[in-house]
Amino acid sequence: MSNVVSYQVVDNIGVISVNNPPVNALAQVVRAGILEAVTAAQNDATDALVLRCEGRTFIAGADITEFGKPPQGPGLPEVLGAIENSTKPVIAAIHGTALGGGFEVSLACHYRCAIASAKVGLPEVKLGLLPGAGGTQRVPRIAGVKVALDMITSGNPIGAEKAKALNLIDEVVGGDDVQAGAIAYAKELVASGAPLKRIRDITIDPATVEPGFFDAARKQLAARARGQIAPDRIVSCIEAAVGQPMDAGLDRERELFMELVSSPESAAMRHIFFAERQAAKIKDLPRDTPLREVKKVAVIGGGTMGGGIAMCFANVGIKVVMVEINDEALARGLGIIEKNYAITMKKGKLTEAQVAQCMGAISGTTDYGDLADVDLVIEAVFENLELKKEIFAKLDAVCKPGAILASNTSYQDIDAIAAATKRPQDVLGMHFFSPANVMKLLEVVRGEKTADDALATAMAIGKKIGKVCALSRVCYGFIGNRMLGGYGRESQMLLLDGCTPAQVDSALEGFGMAMGPLAMGDLAGLDVGYKAREGRTDLPNDPKLYRMGTVLVEMDRFGQKTGAGFYKYDPATRARMNDPEIEALIKSEAAALGVEQREVSEQEILERCLYPLINEGALILEEGIAQRPSDIDVVYVFGYAFPAPKGGPMHYADHVGLKNVYDKICEFRDRYGEDYWKPAPLLEKLAKEGKTFAQWGAEQE
Ligand SMILES: NC(=O)c1ccc[n+]([C@@H]2O[C@H](COP(=O)([O-])OP(=O)(O)OC[C@H]3O[C@@H](n4cnc5c(N)ncnc54)[C@H](O)[C@@H]3O)[C@@H](O)[C@H]2O)c1
Structure with missing residues (x-):
C-alpha cells in the first residue's frame, strides 16, 4: 500500500485511511492508493469498507498543483468506478470539509456519514470550472435539481445537518471521532442488510422538473454572471442528468468540463486564486520576520470608513476604540455601526448574541489620552494632509512605544505623515475600500522608513480580519x-x-x-x-x-x-x-x-477606459510601487470589482496581447496627444519582445 493511503481491519470493517497533509488533496498517490485498497478489499473477509482521512479534514479537493500538467493515472473516474462497483458497501466518513473531488469521491460511496462540524461542497465554479467527476450527475439524483443547481452554481459549502436534510449525506454521527462513528454506522448498515446504494442507478423523472425550470435558472444566473460562463455550463450538465442514463450525463459533464478547463475565463479565475495567495508574500521580507502583538486597536474618525474599519476588528473579537472630535460625532459614528449590525442580523448572517458580542468589543472616546494602551491605530479622518500630520504628532505623544500607526488615506503621502512623528518606522498605510466591512481588499502601504515587523504585522492583521492584502509603495493614489x-x-x-x-x-x-x-x-x-x-x-x-x-x-x-x-x-x-x-x-x-x-464603438469605449489601467499598471511595476503584475490584478479584482473571469487588468492585457495594447495606445497618442496617452516604457519593451506581464513577473521573482 502507498504510504499516503493505509488499510486496517477493525471489527470486520475495512478502514481505508488517507493521509496526505495538509488537506488530503486528491493527488495521484491518493487516487492510486484508494484504488488499490478498494480493489484488494474485495477479496478479504470484511463486511464493509469505511473511507476516512487523517488530519484536519476529509479530502478537500483536487490537487491544484496538478492543473495544467499531463494527467497521471489512475484518473478519478476509474477510482470512483471501483468504489461504486465494490461488492461490499463503502461508507465515506467525513470530517472537516469534503470539497470538490473530495465530495465527489464520497458521492461514489454507497453511504455518507459525517460529524456535525463537517461541511460538504462543490466549489469548482469559483475557479470557473464545474465538478468534473460526476458531481453534476450524482447531486441532482439524490438531492433534486434545485438543490444541485444552488449548490453547484454558488460553490458554497453546506453544514452536515443541512446536508443530511437535503439528502446529500445519510447520517450525522455523534461526537468528534469520525472513525468510531463511521464504524458503528457501518456495522448498523451491515446488520440491517442495507443494500448497496449506487447513486448512478437513480433515474430523475423529467415530470418532476417544472417546465421552464432550466431556462429560468439560466436567465437568473446570466444576470449576475459578470463574464462567467461556468454557471451556464453547470445548468446544462444538470439538465443532462434528467431522464437520461448516468453515462450520458457523465459524457456531457466531461465535454463541458473540458471546455471550461481550456477557457480564458477559468484561466483568469485560477490566476486570481494563485495571485491572491502570492500577494500575501513580501519579496524582501524574511519568512521569520517577527510579528507585533495586536490586541487592541484604535480607529480615529467614525465616518464612512472609520465605522466599517472598526467593525472588521470587532468581528474577529479584537477590541476597538473609536475616537471622534466630539460626543455628537461619536454617537453618530457608533450609531451607524449599530445600524449596520442590525442589517447583518436581519439578513441572518449574525445572531443577536454575536452582534452583542461585536458591539461589546467597540468603545468610543473623544480623548486621545485613552490611546495609551492600543497596539495599532488606524486614522480615517478627513482627507487633509495637515490634519493628518497633526493627528500623527498627537498619536506619537500618547501611544506606547511599538504601537503601529496607520493611515487609511487614499492619496496622501505616507512618508510626510510619518515625518510628523519621531517614530517613522512604526508608520504605514492601511488603505481600506468602501464599505470597509464588506470590501475584501486592503492595500498595505510601505513607507520609506517602515520597519519590517510593522509591515509584516499589518499584512498578518489584514489577513486575520478577512482581507486580501496587497502591498504598495508610496505614490499618489497608491496602486x-x-x-x-x-x-x-x-x-x-x-x-x-x-x-x-x-x-x-x-x-x-x-x-x-x-x-x-x-x-x-x-x-x-x-x-x-x-x-x-x-x-x-x-x-x-x-x-x-x-x-x-x-x-x-x-x-x-x-x-x-x-x-x-x-x-x-x-x-x-x-x-x-x-x-x-x-x-x-x-x-x-x-x-x-x-x-x-x-x-x-463599444470596442473603443472599452479600449479607452481599460488601456489606461494597463499602461499605468506598467509604470507602477517599473517604479516598484507594486511588487508584481499579479498583485495589481488582486487590487483590481478585490478592491474595484474588476471581473474575476477577466483576471484583472494585467492578466487581461496579456490575454489581449501586449503588442495589441501598445499599438492601440500609440494610435490614441497620435489622436489625442501625449498628455493623455504615453505608452509606458515597460509596456513598449515587453510588446516589442513579444512577452507577457506574467512572464516578466516570473523573471522578477
Ligand atoms: N470614503 C471612501 O470611499 C474612502 C475609501 C478609502 C479611503 N478613504 C479615506 O479614509 C479617510 C476618511 O474618509 P471618510 O470617507 O470616512 O470621511 P468622513 O468624512 O466620512 O469621516 C471622517 C470623520 O473623521 C472625523 N474627524 C475629523 N477630524 C478628527 C479628529 N481630529 N479626530 C477624530 N476624528 C476626526 C470626522 O468627525 C468624521 O466623522 C480619508 O482619508 C479618505 O481619503 C475614504
Whole structure:
C-alpha cells in the first residue's frame, strides 16, 4: 500500500485511511492508493469498507498543483468506478470539509456519514470550472435539481445537518471521532442488510422538473454572471442528468468540463486564486520576520470608513476604540455601526448574541489620552494632509512605544505623515475600500522608513480580519486609485466624443465591471473628485478634461446623494435613470468646446477606459510601487470589482496581447496627444519582445 493511503481491519470493517497533509488533496498517490485498497478489499473477509482521512479534514479537493500538467493515472473516474462497483458497501466518513473531488469521491460511496462540524461542497465554479467527476450527475439524483443547481452554481459549502436534510449525506454521527462513528454506522448498515446504494442507478423523472425550470435558472444566473460562463455550463450538465442514463450525463459533464478547463475565463479565475495567495508574500521580507502583538486597536474618525474599519476588528473579537472630535460625532459614528449590525442580523448572517458580542468589543472616546494602551491605530479622518500630520504628532505623544500607526488615506503621502512623528518606522498605510466591512481588499502601504515587523504585522492583521492584502509603495493614489485616473478621465472624454452615460457604463458593465465608471462616480459623489482636482497642479490645462464632472458639480448634481449626477435617481428605489437633460447638455458642451461628436464603438469605449489601467499598471511595476503584475490584478479584482473571469487588468492585457495594447495606445497618442496617452516604457519593451506581464513577473521573482 502507498504510504499516503493505509488499510486496517477493525471489527470486520475495512478502514481505508488517507493521509496526505495538509488537506488530503486528491493527488495521484491518493487516487492510486484508494484504488488499490478498494480493489484488494474485495477479496478479504470484511463486511464493509469505511473511507476516512487523517488530519484536519476529509479530502478537500483536487490537487491544484496538478492543473495544467499531463494527467497521471489512475484518473478519478476509474477510482470512483471501483468504489461504486465494490461488492461490499463503502461508507465515506467525513470530517472537516469534503470539497470538490473530495465530495465527489464520497458521492461514489454507497453511504455518507459525517460529524456535525463537517461541511460538504462543490466549489469548482469559483475557479470557473464545474465538478468534473460526476458531481453534476450524482447531486441532482439524490438531492433534486434545485438543490444541485444552488449548490453547484454558488460553490458554497453546506453544514452536515443541512446536508443530511437535503439528502446529500445519510447520517450525522455523534461526537468528534469520525472513525468510531463511521464504524458503528457501518456495522448498523451491515446488520440491517442495507443494500448497496449506487447513486448512478437513480433515474430523475423529467415530470418532476417544472417546465421552464432550466431556462429560468439560466436567465437568473446570466444576470449576475459578470463574464462567467461556468454557471451556464453547470445548468446544462444538470439538465443532462434528467431522464437520461448516468453515462450520458457523465459524457456531457466531461465535454463541458473540458471546455471550461481550456477557457480564458477559468484561466483568469485560477490566476486570481494563485495571485491572491502570492500577494500575501513580501519579496524582501524574511519568512521569520517577527510579528507585533495586536490586541487592541484604535480607529480615529467614525465616518464612512472609520465605522466599517472598526467593525472588521470587532468581528474577529479584537477590541476597538473609536475616537471622534466630539460626543455628537461619536454617537453618530457608533450609531451607524449599530445600524449596520442590525442589517447583518436581519439578513441572518449574525445572531443577536454575536452582534452583542461585536458591539461589546467597540468603545468610543473623544480623548486621545485613552490611546495609551492600543497596539495599532488606524486614522480615517478627513482627507487633509495637515490634519493628518497633526493627528500623527498627537498619536506619537500618547501611544506606547511599538504601537503601529496607520493611515487609511487614499492619496496622501505616507512618508510626510510619518515625518510628523519621531517614530517613522512604526508608520504605514492601511488603505481600506468602501464599505470597509464588506470590501475584501486592503492595500498595505510601505513607507520609506517602515520597519519590517510593522509591515509584516499589518499584512498578518489584514489577513486575520478577512482581507486580501496587497502591498504598495508610496505614490499618489497608491496602486488602485492611481491607476483609476485615466479610467475616470476617458469615461468623461467619451461623453464629449458622442457617447451617452448609459453607453459608456453599459459597455463596461457588459465587460463585467460591477458598475460602470460614471455610475460609480455618481455613487462616490462627483464633488469628491471635483475637490481633489482643485488641489492638483499636475493636470493638463485642457477645458475638455473632466468637463462634464465639473459642470455637474457646479449644477449641484453631486450624484446619488443629491438624487442626480450623470443620471437621475428614483428617490424611493435609487434606481438609475437616463436623463435627457444631461444628454442634451453633453451635446451643447461638446459644441462649445469645438468637439465634433461621432458614433463611438463599444470596442473603443472599452479600449479607452481599460488601456489606461494597463499602461499605468506598467509604470507602477517599473517604479516598484507594486511588487508584481499579479498583485495589481488582486487590487483590481478585490478592491474595484474588476471581473474575476477577466483576471484583472494585467492578466487581461496579456490575454489581449501586449503588442495589441501598445499599438492601440500609440494610435490614441497620435489622436489625442501625449498628455493623455504615453505608452509606458515597460509596456513598449515587453510588446516589442513579444512577452507577457506574467512572464516578466516570473523573471522578477
Ligand atoms: N470614503 C471612501 O470611499 C474612502 C475609501 C478609502 C479611503 N478613504 C479615506 O479614509 C479617510 C476618511 O474618509 P471618510 O470617507 O470616512 O470621511 P468622513 O468624512 O466620512 O469621516 C471622517 C470623520 O473623521 C472625523 N474627524 C475629523 N477630524 C478628527 C479628529 N481630529 N479626530 C477624530 N476624528 C476626526 C470626522 O468627525 C468624521 O466623522 C480619508 O482619508 C479618505 O481619503 C475614504
